[in-house]
Amino acid sequence: MSRLTDANLAIARDIIARYPRKKSALIPLLHLTQEQNGYVTDDAMRHLAELLDITPAEVIGTATFYEMFKFEEVGTYVINICQTMSCALLGAGALMHHAEEKLGIKAGSTTADGMFTIEAAECQAACTEAPTMQVNYRHQYRVTTEDFDQMIDDLRSGALSGDIPPHGTLGRNRQNIPADKFVGAPDPDDVTEGPAWIPVKVDNS
Amino acid sequence: MSKAITREYTPGFYEGDRPKIVTSRFEYEDSHTIERFEATGGYEGLKAALAMGPEAMAGEVKASTLLGRGGAGFPAGVKWGFTPQGVWPRYLVVNGDESEPGTYKDRLLMERDPHQLIEGCLIASYAAGLSQCFLYVRGEMPLAHERIAKALDDAYAAGYVGKNILGSDFSLDIVLHWGAGAYVVGEETALIESLEGERGMPRLKPPYFPAAVGLYGQPTIVNNVETLANLPFIAANGSAAFTSIGTETSPGTRMVAISGHVKRPGVYEIVNGSTSFRDIIYGDEFCQGIRDGNELKAFVPGGGSAPWFLPDQLDIQFESKQAGAAGSMLGSGAVMVMDDTTDIPEMALTLVRFYAHESCGKCVPCREGGTWLLRILERVCSGHGTDADLDQLLEVGQSICPGEMPHASSERLGLEAVPFPYKMTTICFVGPSAYASIHSPLTLFRDEFEAKVVPAPKRVSIPVAAG
Numbered sequence: 001m002s003r004l005t006d007a008n009l010a011i012a013r014d015i016i017a018r019y020p021r022k023k024s025a026l027i028p029l030l031h032l033t034q035e036q037n038g039y040v041t042d043d044a045m046r047h048l049a050e051l052l053d054i055t056p057a058e059v060i061g062t063a064t065f066y067e068m069f070k071f072e073e074v075g076t077y078v079i080n081i082c083q084t085m086s087c088a089l090l091g092a093g094a095l096m097h098h099a100e101e102k103l104g105i106k107a108g109s110t111t112a113d114g115m116f117t118i119e120a121a122e123c124q125a126a127c128t129e130a131p132t133m134q135v136n137y138r139h140q141y142r143v144t145t146e147d148f149d150q151m152i153d154d155l156r157s158g159a160l161s162g163d164i165p166p167h168g169t170l171g172r173n174r175q176n177i178p179a180d181k182f183v184g185a186p187d188p189d190d191v192t193e194g195p196a197w198i199p200v201k202v203d204n205s
Numbered sequence: 206m207s208k209a210i211t212r213e214y215t216p217g218f219y220e221g222d223r224p225k226i227v228t229s230r231f232e233y234e235d236s237h238t239i240e241r242f243e244a245t246g247g248y249e250g251l252k253a254a255l256a257m258g259p260e261a262m263a264g265e266v267k268a269s270t271l272l273g274r275g276g277a278g279f280p281a282g283v284k285w286g287f288t289p290q291g292v293w294p295r296y297l298v299v300n301g302d303e304s305e306p307g308t309y310k311d312r313l314l315m316e317r318d319p320h321q322l323i324e325g326c327l328i329a330s331y332a333a334g335l336s337q338c339f340l341y342v343r344g345e346m347p348l349a350h351e352r353i354a355k356a357l358d359d360a361y362a363a364g365y366v367g368k369n370i371l372g373s374d375f376s377l378d379i380v381l382h383w384g385a386g387a388y389v390v391g392e393e394t395a396l397i398e399s400l401e402g403e404r405g406m407p408r409l410k411p412p413y414f415p416a417a418v419g420l421y422g423q424p425t426i427v428n429n430v431e432t433l434a435n436l437p438f439i440a441a442n443g444s445a446a447f448t449s450i451g452t453e454t455s456p457g458t459r460m461v462a463i464s465g466h467v468k469r470p471g472v473y474e475i476v477n478g479s480t481s482f483r484d485i486i487y488g489d490e491f492c493q494g495i496r497d498g499n500e501l502k503a504f505v506p507g508g509g510s511a512p513w514f515l516p517d518q519l520d521i522q523f524e525s526k527q528a529g530a531a532g533s534m535l536g537s538g539a540v541m542v543m544d545d546t547t548d549i550p551e552m553a554l555t556l557v558r559f560y561a562h563e564s565c566g567k568c569v570p571c572r573e574g575g576t577w578l579l580r581i582l583e584r585v586c587s588g589h590g591t592d593a594d595l596d597q598l599l600e601v602g603q604s605i606c607p608g609e610m611p612h613a614s615s616e617r618l619g620l621e622a623v624p625f626p627y628k629m630t631t632i633c634f635v636g637p638s639a640y641a642s643i644h645s646p647l648t649l650f651r652d653e654f655e656a657k658v659v660p661a662p663k664r665v666s667i668p669v670a671a672g
Contacts, residue, residue, distance in 0.1 A: 181367030
């Protein structure tokens with residue numbers, strides 16, 4: 001059940017065709033399976049290995065390097081609270097403490113109803129707006145404890161479901177390359193000539 | 206006095222009356238749309254490039270001496286010249302994996318003006334003969350993904366990207382690629398590994414430049430988002446217009462993010478070499494001083510990896526050479542400001558934790574050294590450390606960066622500055638960054654660390670009973 005659905009398989013084939021070598025599509029495809037299932041399952045990884053002509057071990061080898069891939073179920077909303085310097089200077093520690101109290105779980109765990117996971121995160125590139133957190137990687141700026149409580153209430157009531165998709169979905173739209181405009185991605189071994197617009201230099205030596 | 210404005214749709218960014226190169230469209234709420242881009246001179250640089258031909262365009266970039274904005278500050282035109290003759294295909298990889306602590310600029314450029322970045326990719330690929338472009342965007346930036354995906358779709362539809370661009374023989378695909386959360390992938394060879402679907406670990410050097418051997422072993426140009434965002438201006442207005450802004454050695458502008466204990470933290474586009482740290486931190490058009498009327502204690506001048514500066518260094522210009530001579534670097538253009546209420550060891554701990562956590566594990570000095578720096582510092586900060594631990598930190602660091610470490614001068618301590626850079630035993634800068642972020646606070650604020658530790662237990666010799 002956690003192999004890619006037919007619709008996602010078509011997207012996957014489209015993505016694979018954009019790269020000169022198939023394995024390059026691995027990280028985008030891992031995101032795609034995570035979008036489908038909420039986390040990266042063993043079956044999904046076997047399926048990706050088939051699609052990319054690599055071994056399942058190579059898939060898990062790459063996948064485990066990257067923080068965003070989860071290998072067990074996480075909450076519908078993963079809340080990352082930044083703990084690096086700029087945020088730490090402006091109360092990230094207190095915010096984390098409050099979040100743990102409010103949700104009754106320690107950082108790294110998920111609430112019993114499967115709604116929320118909190119994680120201690122590293123720099124989120126919003127340092128001037130500290131302290132920051134991300135909900136399913138959507139930035140929230142200058143978060144006070146009241147803001148946090150409000151956010152949790154809104155997420156629980158579904159008031160934000162239009163703005164914040166469930167965990168796994170990165171962009172709500174994805175790039176489409178029209179077939180008639182696509183230049184193509186040949187394997188580098190099959191290319192010997194320079195691009196058409198580069199003037200040919202005659203080598204007289 | 207020039208005024209600075211911020212707008213709700215660009216949190217953290219302040220416009221000023223300074224020359225703008227990369228943020229010229231930030232004042233429009235719809236700056237990310239193709240309509241606004243075209244209405245404000247968008248894709249004019251591409252047209253100018255196509256009119257002048259690839260060699261002339263490459264010459265313009267070289268003449269502009271545009272320096273890479275990712276941290277290393279290498280001239281972009283020279284980097285392109287490292288591609289070996291006659292080896293095809295060549296690739297462009299855009300480094301949008303911004304994650305250096307304190308840095309917030311590339312995300313803004315991607316979210317607020319994606320077409321400018323796309324135009325930059327097109328100009329670079331045209332000039333350097335690159336046949337495919339991969340736009341590697343950090344995974345934790347969904348808004349940037351959404352906007353770039355939309356911008357690319359629009360640009361393909363309008364004929365700016367894809368086959369036979371604007372009716373010329375120039376063809377290029379730009380592929381939006383998603384990262385998945387790993388700081389070390391910001392290193393260019395790690396970025397390439399990641400793009401090949403591998404664990405994002407930096408490659409052994411030499412070869413030093415991916416321009417010679419990069420993606421799939423082919424010549425590959427890796428450029429930072431901000432670097433490429435400068436190209437449309439250079440193509441449209443010429444290198445002379447670009448070099449007339451800023452200084453001779455570092456022309457143009459830079460995006461700088463100032464965070465921490467200032468009244469108005471923000472991102473500003475500043476003219477290179479015309480602004481001192483005092484202007485940035487205290488200036489009316491910038492951060493307007495320290496919050497609550499407190500005193501400045503220290504600041505990090507160039508992202509988490511940079512050795513710290515003290516109030517002694519406030520009058521240094523925001524310019525690479527001066528910062529280097531003073532014992533630090535400008536890196537990715539991120540200033541983090543600490544006032545006198547700051548617990549220095551705790552702040553050093555957040556940085557060491559970051560680098561220890563982000564070590565990819567390939568080089569032993571970083572993997573083991575970073576972990577030990579973190580363990581020892583945690584012990585010190587939680588009150589379980591001894592004075593021997595402080596020397597131990599420096600000793601562990603010596604295995605990552607042997608010899609003298611750069612640090613700032615201090616009148617209070619009677620310290621002379623040790624200029625940048627350092628020696629290193631690792632492939633990339635993650636390990637040395639872990640050490641730099643404890644070495645300089647420990648050197649400049651040793652008294653605060655000593656206040657947290659107890660004397661180490663003395664070794665007592667016990668004689669064996671005679672008989």
